[in-house]
Amino acid sequence: MSKGTQSMNLLKKLISACLLNTAVLFPAYAADKDIDIFRSDFVSGKLSWSEVEKRAREEGTVNWFHWGGSEQLNSWIERVVVPKMADKGITLKTTRIAGTRDAVDLVLTELAAGRELGHGSVDAIWLNGDNFYTLSKQEALFGSFADKVPNSKYFEFDQDNPRAQLNLSDFGTPTQAREMPWSGEQYICYLDSKRLSRANAPKDFVELEIWLEKNPGRFTYVKPPHYIGNTFVQTALYSFNPSGQGYKEFQRPITSFTADEFTKLVQPGFEYLKRIEPHLLGGDTPFYPQNQSVNQSLYNNGEVDFACEFGLYLVHNNIKTGTFSETTETLAFPSSGMIKNKNFLAIPKNAPHPAAALVFTNVMSSLELQISKLKDIGYPLGADIWKLSGAEALAAKAAEPALHGVTADELGRLAVSDTNASLVKVIEKIWVDYIEKKSSLPFGEIVAKQIVSN
Amino acid sequence: MRSLSKLQRVAIFFLITGILGPLAPLTIASLAFRWGWPDLLPSIWWWEKRDTLQVPLAWDYIFDPVSRVVPAMQNTILIALCVTLLALIISLPAAKVLATQNFKGKSLFELFLAAPLIVPEMAVSLGMLLVFLQFGLQGNLVAIIIAHLVPVIPYMVRVLTVIYGELDKGMLDQAALLGASRYQIFRYVEFPLILPGILAAALFSILISTNIFLLTFYVGQGQVDTLATLLFSKIRGGGALDPVSAGLTLVIILPGLLFLAFTHRTLKEEVFSGGLNKS
């Protein structure tokens, strides 16, 4: 061993000694035996639901971490969910976080500090996509529960039914019932019928290009890496998929592609985005809003004629709160496929009140709350409409807010799956390199670089 | 003393307008229901829609317990008070030594104490989060209070050093000659003499603590709301200012204004001179 490596090792040792390991400061929390038994009994179906509810009452509290940026949602939770949980003898404590990431961080930090089963501080998280992928990769989830709570009857979990896809796969990560589908969303566009008539609005990406040439500067999209921007780019890539299969290839993980294959798949779409760039808002110095909030103000100020983001009932909700003009309508764009996904409630492995968390997810997926959420704040059903009885389905239909200019059938027909989470990362980086940074490399090399660096 | 030139008058006018002027549109924005382009005033006011909707809007939301503005305000005040008290306890002895003693490496030590003023907030915040993660202390009030000490102590030590520097040592010596105990000297002579300085330093510390966002955001891990973090989560998108954001902005300005009004006389500019000359 050379002197260099010796001193290096010494340095390493010194640093490890200096950095107080939390395990030294705090006694390692032994995994709670009792909770371990409860978990395996529940997952294997040995426990009756009334036993779970009884235990939940003893636990008494559930800590839910959710994105707290919507006043409507926050009020609805306090007004509707908190009393419902109180009926079950459980106090619902909510932590409003600016990004779901904070809750995931907390769980992983606690686990890393040895706070195992029963010793965490998070009972349930509202999440999807990346955040679920992270928890799943770190094995930080409670287990398969979603298909075992009583209200799972409203959800399709049948592996053989193709319609179950939205419940079984979250951005390409198999959910394995480790999260409860709670709400859904679809990517839509909205226009002001006073400024742009529905008949003149583009219906797909080809028409958009022609429309933009006639109306330069009247449209833009949110920039990746924001997820709203990523989704727009994905939709364009689907539309120009050379195989004509649309979203299909985009369900595969990145590891199943060679750089060449992936280049062939996405090049036409990216070239299209490059081509329309000079006709977007700002022209020679194109302006891509950072997020949907800025995009909405561009739309409200009349700088663009239509804009796109997630939100099946966005138009309804925003007219209601005064954000959008009364003449705003939903636009089904593009006809090549509008991305739809669900969002979920997950229970972390070290949840301190696992039974209460189970009861919570069951309450949240009850038809009563599903319908109340749909009606009061315009958050789409997480439940699958075909799993409801005739009367239930009618009640759900009756609760649907107005779609403003499109029909549910039309939107349902155009719905396509979201892109695999591992592809999304590569796609956003290609966009930043190719469009934002205007990289001078040939397209194939940009793709190869991003695939390798991933 | 000579009077103001025309240009100076214009400059002061712009300064005052630039500070007080925005309060009017902020108030209007907080009372709007719909205020679309190109209206100079809202087309629909909040009170016109107030009764027709089940969801609380604008000020109704802010005053509703659901908005959690009140707990955030309590947190903000509690943190500021604890930080100030702790910082005083820590800074007073240090300031006394710096004002009365000469020792080897004194200027180096002063530089060390001033360092938090010039190290980027982002580096301190992320690093501090790592420190608290090591101790398993992140995400609670205690962590935030400790974190705020770092930007507060440098200012406090400087202000108090100036005060101690001006302290009449003769009076303390006299008291000692007259046989007063150390405690008595502190309680009856030293403390009353430095009290105005302590007050000014405390007020300044409260100002700094209530202004901090990034440290609170990282060390609090999104679990402790203060007024600043509430406003951040409302306006982080950077789109048009909605009524709740406008109202929240006013809610944050108000305590600051009241605070200034009450302390205007104590927070004398003279206190801050000198403190910076040494850098």
Add this chain to the structure above:
Amino acid sequence: MRQPHAKNGNLKSLLGLIPATVVMLVFFVGALLLCIVQSLGYAPQYGINQFPTFQYYQAFLHDDGLWNSLGLTFYYAVVPTLIGAALSLFLSVAFAKAFKGRGFALFVYKIPLAVPYLVGVSIVILLFANGGLFARFFYAIGVISSPGDFPRFLQNAEGWGIMMVYLWKQVPFMTMMLYSNLLVLGREEEESALLLGASSLQIFFYVTLPRLMPALVGSTLIIFAFNFGSFEVPFILGAGYPNTLTVEAWRLFDDADYARRPEAMAIVTFVTFVSSLSILAYLVLYRRFERKRGRV
């Protein structure tokens, strides 16, 4: 002032320094050390243990976006510091004079000191967005015909919105620092210069400014350092990309992939390093300038 020198045996008199030193060592120096250690590849909590490695520095130093971001960071830091310093000098001299409503002015100018930067952000959004009040006003009087005609101040790399917020908060701060020095320094020198027949411009440049120099350097230093490392203002009002190094660090720290966190730490370490270096250069230049003028 005559100060007794602490002798070696008299270390007891220095005990008062201990509490402050301990807090600063653990929570400030410790924080920075952890940043550095993690940036060098020691982050076992994310399964990274390659200490020491420079790969995380290389990762962003080789990125072509770095120089762009570094340039922007300097630009957003330096421009408002210079403009703010000029405005504050002017205002502080004005404040030292007698005028009607002086008490009111001296109260109002402190308000921005009492509120977070985010309040400034709210105000700038309300007034200077393309659909904001100024754009509406110019539309109403027929100067512009659509919001797009109004110059873009927010969410682009030019960053005027960012700098406006900085100025709104920092002109009062610098004015306060300078004005308080003016108060303490007194006006005798100015008055004797006046008696000798100097013009007011001459008095400002030859008497007032040199005396204010230490305070001016001190406050611009603090302001520059703050702007260089600030986060929330460029995060909300800057372009999503390119943006300052701190926002870039935030993006990496917030990435779903924990393995990118050491890179975020490498960036903040780099920011700290560049900022300290700039401040050092500034101080050296200032010393040299003072020496040339025969002071010090």
